[in-house]
Amino acid sequence: xxxxxxxxxxxxxxxxxxxxxxxxxxxxxxxxxxxxxxxxxxxxxxxxxxxxxxxxxxxxxxxxxxxxxxxxxx
Numbered sequence: 643x644x645x646x647x648x649x650x651x652x653x654x655x656x657x658x659x660x661x662x663x664x665x666x667x668x669x670x671x672x673x674x675x676x677x678x679x680x681x682x683x684x685x686x687x688x689x690x691x692x693x694x695x696x697x698x699x700x701x702x703x704x705x706x707x708x709x710x711x712x713x714x715x716x
Contacts, residue, residue, distance in 0.1 A: 648679040656692060663698060668705040 649655045655678040662669060662677070669677075675685030689706055692698060697709035 655688060659688065659692065660696060663696070663706065663708050666708070668701075668707045670704050670706070671700075674706070 649658050658677060659669070659674055671685045671689060672682050673685075674689060675682045678685065678688065689698070689700070693700075693706075698706055699709055700706050
């Protein structure tokens with residue numbers, strides 16, 4: 643069952659964003675902020691924390707993606 647409420651904790655927010663990325667969804671920083679229910683700056687901070695431990699990157703168009711998706715297109 644997929645949760646129908648916004649995440650309450652930092653761990654839930656990180657897990658939710660990671661789940662979306664792991665399933666191939668590209669997300670802008672604003673998408674992350676909207677999904678988690680906070681500001682764009684907080685969305686940026688979350689993505690900066692996640693990219694320290696997950697193989698994600700931000701494209702030239704500002705979309706966050708999992709690195710293996712880019713590598714598979716080469």
